[in-house]
Amino acid sequence: MGKLIVVENDTVEGTDKHNVSGNATNTAPPPAPPTIAYSGFGDFDYVGQMTGELSDFVSIGGKPVALKTSTSSLNIGEDVAPVGKHSGPAGKNFVLPSPAPITPSLSISDPIGEGNPNVISGSSFVKVDGVEVLLDGDKIDTCDGMSVPMNSTVTAENQDFVSCSA
Numbered sequence: 001m002g003k004l005i006v007v008e009n010d011t012v013e014g015t016d017k018h019n020v021s022g023n024a025t026n027t028a029p030p031p032a033p034p035t036i037a038y039s040g041f042g043d044f045d046y047v048g049q050m051t052g053e054l055s056d057f058v059s060i061g062g063k064p065v066a067l068k069t070s071t072s073s074l075n076i077g078e079d080v081a082p083v084g085k086h087s088g089p090a091g092k093n094f095v096l097p098s099p100a101p102i103t104p105s106l107s108i109s110d111p112i113g114e115g116n117p118n119v120i121s122g123s124s125f126v127k128v129d130g131v132e133v134l135l136d137g138d139k140i141d142t143c144d145g146m147s148v149p150m151n152s153t154v155t156a157e158n159q160d161f162v163s164c165s166a
Contacts, residue, residue, distance in 0.1 A: 006066040015151060019041050019109045020039065025099055050070055057129060071116055089103045118150045
């Protein structure tokens with residue numbers, strides 16, 4: 001059975017690691033200051049969609065097809081503290097863990113937002129103007145500050161009738 005072809009606004013989800021900086025509680029006794037500078041890295045949820053560099057030639061159900069040259073972007077508000085899942089305070093699994101960071105003070109110091117299909121993504125059989133189309137389950141290299149590849153996955157949700165062989 002084939003895989004569905006990815007189109008505009010299909011979901012991209014995964015986990016990025018980002019460098020963060022902010023404050024930590026100082027465990028030294030007074031007269032030491034109550035906080036000290038913190039820097040480390042943590043995990044951040046990537047919740048976005050395929051939105052950029054889509055096909056201007058082929059569409060399915062009125063939506064442009066996503067290609068291996070397309071890009072993803074975070075959903076609106078995902079990078080806005082304190083509620084966005086891709087903002088400093090929303091991180092988890094912080095390294096360096098000690099002293100523990102004061103999460104409301106944290107900010108991500110890496111570029112955030114864009115994702116690009118991994119080199120292994122795309123159909124080997126279906127191409128648009130010589131560029132592979134993206135398929136359901138393809139890996140996306142999202143904005144990981146540690147350059148970890150294939151940290152997110154695209155899911156075909158906006159069309160359910162055109163599929164192709166991987």
